[in-house]
Amino acid sequence: MKQYLELLKYVSENGIKRDDRTKTGTISVFGTQTRYDLKNGFPLVTTKKIYWKGIVHELLWFIAGDTNIKYLVDNKVNIWNEWPYETFKKSSSYNGETLEQFIEKIQLDDAFAAKFGELGPVYGKQWRNFDGVDQFMELLNQIKTNPNSRRLILSAWNPKEIPKMALPPCHTLFQFYVQNDYLNLQLYQRSGDLFLGVPFNIASYSLLLELVAKECNLKAGEFIHAIGDAHIYLNHLEQVKLQLTRTPHKLPQVKINNFKSIFEVKASDVELIDYEHDPLIKGLVSV
Template sequence: MVEYLNLLKTVLNKNQYKNDRTNTGVLSEFGPQMEFDLQAGFPLLTTKKVHFKSVVHELIWFISGNTNIKYLVDNDVKIWNEWPYEKYKQSQCYKNESLKEFIDKIKKSESFAKKHGDLGPVYGKQWRNFNGVDQLTNLINEIKSNPNSRRLVISAWNPSEIKNMLLPPCHVLMQFYVSRENELSCKLYQRSADIFLGVPFNIASYALLTHLIAHVCNLKPKKFIHTIGDAHIYQNHLEAVKIQLSRTPKSLPTLKLNKQIKNVFDFKYEDIVLENYESWPLIKGKVAV
């Protein structure tokens, strides 16, 4: 994962300070790109521990078309909790509950979760129902029937529904490519990237998606290319980034998928196994909402 560490170094060294929507302040760089060879190992960061369980459950949630955090909460995935909580705090139902109390209510009450746990038409909705189009199903069918197509694209950026999303999509467009050697590659364009907290998840998530699609299309995963618009390090992550950069990367883990799965919509957490993952300890950072 030297590519990722080099991105951190580039943004730190250029030291381009900007204000931002969250009023936290960032160091920002525009237009960097990373490339990962998926045949050299699964690109899960080793200079700090990344919660792979959360990566898997979030991707399954996206693939299903779900936009309510209850599935994530029920599986102890916390990465989306803050956004519906902030919305809840603005509602007349808010009774000074803490974030933990809010999440406990999501877990225990279907009706509460239905009313207060939805994020609006975010990723899963756009992947599976972009103005009535199931992009993910169409993509897989096209890869199988017309692998030379230059239209193997999924977009999460739907201008007509942005206003209804609690967080507009950061990773907005992906394109797939099938080589003559029957290898599948993915290129992601991400408009906005929290390099310390978000990008390690983004890399792992889209690498995993490439593996899953390759698996059901009888292809080999080849490359994941990650192009970023605004790549930024929040001011309150700078010390954590310096700790991470002091660490030497370890060998990459490998991914093992259940060979019996033939449909991408049938994958469950148990069907996706990460082997030989060794990392440095977790480094915590506060999410900017």
């Protein structure tokens, strides 16, 4: 993952200080592009441990069109918990519950989860029902039947529904490109938290590329990652310095077992092979 470390280094050395919505503050560069060739291995960051289980479950959650955190919470994936909790705290039902107590209620009370676990019409909704259009299904059909199309695009940015979302989509649009027997994928991400979020995003969309390629009888080629506001939060600068002292390990491989359809894949079917990594580096999420 030399490319990722080079991006991290570039922004840490050239980024300008900017205020942000979370009041944490960032150093930021506008407009970056990084390329990852999956023929050389699966691009999962090795200079710290990445939460692979969370990546797999979140992607399958998107593909299913789900927008409620209950599936994630039931599978011990807690990456989205803070956003519905902040919404819950503003409701008349809030009685001083901690985040941990809130998540316990999501697990144990289906009615509570249905009401307070909702994130609004975020990624899964837009992928599978963008104003009545199942973009994801249309995309798969087009790759299979019209592979030279320049319209193999899916957008998660729906201006009409953004006010209803707990968090407007950061990864806003992606496009596929068929090249002989290979399938390539480019993502445009409007905002990228380079230390915490971007390693997750790289792996998530690379896994999406693997799954869609398999669905369409193609091979996974390149993942190209374009970021608008590529930033490092000020409270992550020391962690970034530490990570930049580490040497990348050999990339792992990903294998999809028991594949019948992209819509039938379970998390247990996705196998990560030979993942060597340095220890976890913790950092606070800015909400």
